[in-house]
Amino acid sequence: MNEIDRFFANSVESIISENLGHSALSKIKSRLSEKFGIGIYESLAQFSKFDIVLREFFGKGADSIERKCFESILLLDSKSMKNNGMYITIKDNDLSMLFLETFGDEMKKNMINCVTDKSMTIYEILQKCDIPQTSGYRKIKQLIENNFLTIQGFGTSSDGKKIPKYTSVFENIKIDIEKNKVLVSVKIKKDFQDSDMLEIMQTLK
Known part of the structure; x- marks a missing residue:
């Protein structure tokens, strides 16, 4: 599954459920x-598959459904893409709070930072x-x-066993708080910029 699509899948599912209603969602x-x-989560984590089925039911009307969904969750900075970067602003409050909680935890922040440039095993x-190890594995x-x-x-x-190495999905995370609102801007690492969701977002503008 694509990392960016997977990261936003739960938020997209929540918005889609609110907008489509039980009957339409059950058919999808x-x-x-x-x-x-x-299932629905797996399709959103491979967004092109969800898009195919959504258009079977709604045709061109799928554009407005997807646009409304994306606008509630994130904003893609098109200017940054011209400079060989891909920055997004998080608009979903739950996701913004997740970033705040994650990077407010010194251990988690250090773990993410240490694998920004190089993948590593958990050990x-x-x-x-x-x-x-005890608290580290849990985090x-x-x-x-x-x-x-x-x-x-x-x-x-x-x-001699094969063990996975992990890396961070985002870099250059910027978190601000203005008028009790958490503002999060992140750069998607180059390795993970190939996203069905972001590609479809750009066609809807």
């Missing part, structure tokens, strides 16, 4: 299962950040579950 879920053998991350698990870290390559353990 049935069609996704029939056509691709996947290497804990060693590099000098973090105790890394949370970072993986929340899609801040993703697998990029594999290493080999002392007994």
Whole structure:
């Protein structure tokens, strides 16, 4: 699954559910299962598949549904793309709070920063950040579950087993608080800029 699509999948699912209603959503879920053998979350994490089924039901009207959904969650900075970068502003409050909580945790922040330029195994991350294993494993698990870290390559353990290496999905995270509102701007790492969701967003403008 694409890392960026996966990161935003839960937020998109929430907005889609609010806008489509139970009946339409049930039909879409049935069609996704029939056509691709996947559920709603999996389709949003591979957004082009959700887009295909949405257009089967709504045709060109899918544009307005997707546009409304995206506008509620994130803003893509088109100017940054011309300068070989891809910055997004998080508009969804729950996601903004997740960034604030994650980067407000010194251990999690250090873990993310240490794999920004180089992927590492969990053991290497804990060693590099000098973090105790018990609390460290728990926090890394949370970072993986929340899609801040993703697998990029594999290493080999002392007994010859293949073990995953992890890297961060975002870089250059900027968090501000204005009038009790959390403002988050992030740059998507070059390795993860290939996103069905972001590609479709650009066609809707």
